[in-house]
Amino acid sequence: METETKIGHTIIIILGATGDLTWRKLIPAIYNLWLDGWIPGEFAVIGVSRRKYTDPEFGKHLHEGVDKFSRQGKAKKDHWDVFTKYLTYLQGEFDATSTYAAIGKQIKALEKKWNATANSVFYLAVPPNQFEGISMKIGSSELAENKEKSRIVIEKPFGHNLESAINLNTLLHTHFDESQIYRIDHYLGKETVQNILAFRFANALFEPIWNRNYIDHIQITVSEELGVEHRGNYYETAGALRDMIQNHLLQLMCLIAMEAPISFDANEIRNKKVDVLNAVRKMKPEEVHKNAIRGQYGSGWVKGKKVKSYRQEPDVSPSSNVETFAAVKLYVDNWRWQGVPFYVRTGKRLNETISVITIQFKPVPHHSFPVEAIENWQSNKLILNIQPHMGIQLSFQAKQPGLKMLLNPVHMLFNYHDTYTGGTPEAYETLLIDVFRGDATLFMRADQVEAAWTILMPVLDAWKANTSPNFPTYDAGSHGPQDADALIAVDGHNWITIPFEKNEIASTK
Template sequence: MTTSPAPQRPPATIVFIFGGSGDLNFRKLTPALYNLFLDGYLPEQFDVVGIGRSDYNDDTFRERLAEGIDEFSRRKNGPENAWATFSPHVGYLRMDGGDAAAYHLIADRVKAREAEWGAPANIIFYMSVAPQLVPGIATNLSQLSFCGDKNRVRIVVEKPFGHDLQSARELNALLLSHFAEEQIYRIDHYLGKETVQNLLALRFANTLFEPIWNHNYVEYVQLTAAETVGLEGRGGYYEGSGALRDMIQNHLLQLLCMVAMEPPTSFEADEIRNKKVDVLRAMRRVAPDQVDTIAVRGQYGTGEKAGKPSPAYRQEEGVNPESMTETFAAVTFFCDNWRWEGTPFYVRTGKHLAAKSSVITVQFRPAPHYAFPNEASKTWQHNCLIISIQPDMNIRLRFQAKRPGQTLALDPVEMEFNYDTSFKEQQPEAYETLLLDVMAGDATLFMRADQVDEAWQIVMPILDHWAAQTDPAAMPIYAPGSWGPDEASKLTERDGFSWMNG
C-alpha cells in the first residue's frame, strides 16, 4: 500500500491580501488557505492579513471569513477547534491602497511578526483588487525597503492582465520597474485545476501517446469552455471584456500550450514556460481581412432558463442596449511548427450554452476501412482522446471494438479514467495549489511577461477587426441553451468536421 509523501512546508510566511474584504478572498483565497492549513501545508509561523477600506477589525474580519469557510470551503469547519487554531493567524489592516503614507502599517506588521518569530519571513502581496488599482499599489509597495528582496517577496496579480496588448505591456513595464520577474506571479486559476496539471503527466509520463502526438496522426484538437450561466450581476465588468478577452486570451490559450508544447528537458518552472512560449510564438498570426474566416462571435438573445424568461445580453443590467460585446467566441488557431503543421485547433467559449463543460478533444486520423466489409464500418467513429476538466474530471479514450455476434460489426467504445473513482484523496481546489506554489516560489503554473505579450499579439487582430464593426444588427444572436450561433458550425464544417458536444 502506497502513502502520500509528507507535506513539505514553506518557511515562515506573511500573506497580505489587498481587497481582503472582497468577494474573491471570501469565496476562494481564505478557504484555500484554511484547507492548506488543515492538510499541514502551511508553515507553523504564518500570518494572513486582509487589507481594505471596509470597517472591520481583527475579530469582525475573522467572523466574516468564517462565514465564507462554512459556505465555500470543501472542508467546511474541518476537525473540531480547527478554526479556533487557524483564526488567530488572521488579521485586518484598514487602509487605502492608494495612500502611500499608510504603507508603514505593512512594514510595522512585518517587523512585529519577524521579531516575534525570530526569523525573516517570506512576504506575499496578493492583488485581489480592480485592475486599475494594481499599478498604484505596486508603486507604493516598492517604497518598502524589503520589497527589493527577490528571494523573500512576491506579488500576485489576478487577471485580466491588461485590456489589450498595449495596456498589458504598460502594466508589465511598470511591475518590472519595481519588482524582478521572479517576484511577479500572474495567476490564472484554470491552471491550478488537477485535470489541467494532469495534462503534463498524461503527455510526458506515458510512452503511449507521444509517438502519435503530431499532425501525422492527429486530425484536429478542440478546446471548449462552456457555461450555462449568464452575467450573474457582472454586466459592468463583462461589457468591457467579452468572451475572447475573458476566456480565450488567457485560460484557453494556456491550455492549448499544454496540449501542443514540446517535451521539456525538466520540470523546472522556466523550462516549462519556455516550451509554452515556443507554442505561442509558432501560432499563426491572422491578417485583418482573414479574421471572418477563422473567428466567429455572438451574443445570447432572449429565452428561458429553468422555465423562467431569460433576458438577452443587451437587456442585462450594466450592458449597453446596442452592445457589440461578444458572449460567445470561437476561433481556429494553427501552430506552424514541425509537430502541428496544418492541424487546426478549434477553440470556443460562451455563456448561456447548453451545458457547463470544459473539455479538450484530440481526434485522430481515421484508420483505413478497406480491410473490413461495408456493414462493419457503418457505426465507425474516429479514435478520440477526450479530457474533461470540469465539471466531470476524467480522461476517455474512444476506439473501435467488435460487437458480440456471428457477424463482423464494429461499435465505438470507451475506456475511462475518472478522478473520483480512481483516487480516494480529496482533490484540492485550484487556488490551494496556486497559493502553495507562490509560497514555495514555484512559478511553473504562472504566466511570464513574454507569455502574456505573445498571447495578446495572437488575439489582437481579431479584437481590432471586431471593434471596427459597429452595426448592432450584424451581431449573430444565439438562443440560451444552444451551443452558440449557427455561424460557429462553419468554422469546423469547412474542414469537414463538427463540434464535439457530447
C-alpha cells in the same frame, strides 16, 4: 491534521481583503491548506481594505465564507478558533503611503517574533484598474526589496490589449524582478489541467502519435450555463475573447501543443509554452472573418427557467456589442503541428457547463472490413475532461458481440472520482502553495502574456472596427451561434461533445 512543514515562515498580505475573491476563494483555500498541514505554524494573513473592521469582525466575515465555500465543509469550532489567531485586519486606502508603512511595520514585528525573514506574498485581490497604483506603492515603500522572499500575485485580466499588457509589465519590472511576479490563472491549478503534462510526458504510449501525422484536429471547449450575473460592469470592458480565450484557452492549448521539456524547471516549461504561442500563425485583418466568430446571448430557457438576454443584464448597455461567445481557429506553424487546426470556443448561457479538450485522430489509411461492418465507424478520439467531471476518455472501435462483424465505437474511461478517494484540492490551493514555495511553473511569464495578446489583437481590432448589427446571435440555453458550426464545418468537422457519465464506466472494467 498533518503536521509536516512544507514551506517556510510566510506572511500573506491580501489587498482587497473584504472582496468577493477573498471571501469565496482565497481564505477557504488558505484554511484548507492549513487544515491539511501544508502551511507551517509560523504564518500570518494580513487583510487590507478600506472598510472599517475590527479583527474579530474580519474573522467572522471570513468564517462565513469558509463555511459556505470550503471543499471540506463548515469549519469545526476548535479548528477555526486556532486559525483565526493567524488573521489580522488593517484598514487603509490603497493609494496612501501610510497603509504600506503600516504593512511594513506588521511584517517587521512578525519577523522579529519568529526571529526569521519571512516570505512576504502581496496578493492583489482588487479590480484591474488598481494593479498599477498598488504595485508602485509596494515598490516605492521598499516592501519587496528581498528578491527571493517577496512576491506579488496578480489576477487576470493582465492588460486589456497588447499595449496595456506591455505597459503593465514595464511598470512591474521597475519594482520587481520577473521571478517575483506571479500572474495567476486559476485554470492552470485544476487537477485535470496539470494532469495533461503527466499524461503526455510520463507515458510512452501517446507521445509517438502526438503530431500532425496522426492527429487530424484539436478542439478546446469551455462553455457555461451561467450568464454574466453580477459582472456586467467588468464584462462590458472584456468580452469572451479577452475573458477566457486570451488566458485560459490559450494556456490549455500550450499544454497540448508544447514540446517535451528537458526538466520540470519552471522556466523550462514556460519556455516551451512561449514557443507554442510564438509559432501560432498570425491572422491578417482580411482573414479574421474566416477564422473567428462571435455571438451574444439573447433570452431563452436554461433548465426550465426563463432567462434574460445579455443586453437585459444589470450594468449592461441595451445596445451592447460585447461578445459573450467566441470561437477561433488557430494553426501552430512548426514541425509537429503544421496544418493541424486548433479550434477553441467559449461562451456563456449555453446548454451545458463543460470544459473539455478533444484530440481527434485521423482515420485509418484503409478499411479492410465490409461496408456493412463499419456503418457506425468513427475515428479515434481522446477526450480530456476538465470540469465538471474530471477524467480521460479514449474512444476506439470494437466488434459488437454477435455472429456478424459489426464495429461500434466504445470508450475506455479514467474517472478521477472513482480512482482516487481522497479530496481533490481546489485550484487556488494548488496555486497558492506554489506561490509560497516560490514555484512559478503554473504562472504566466511576461513574454507569455504578450505573445498571447499578439495572437488575438487582429481579431480584437477587427471586431472593434466592425460592430455587429445582428446581436444577439444565439438563444440562451442553445449550443451557441450557427456561425460557430460553420467555422468548423467548412473544414469537414463538427464540434464534439461525448458524454462523460459514470454509467459508462462499466464498459472499462
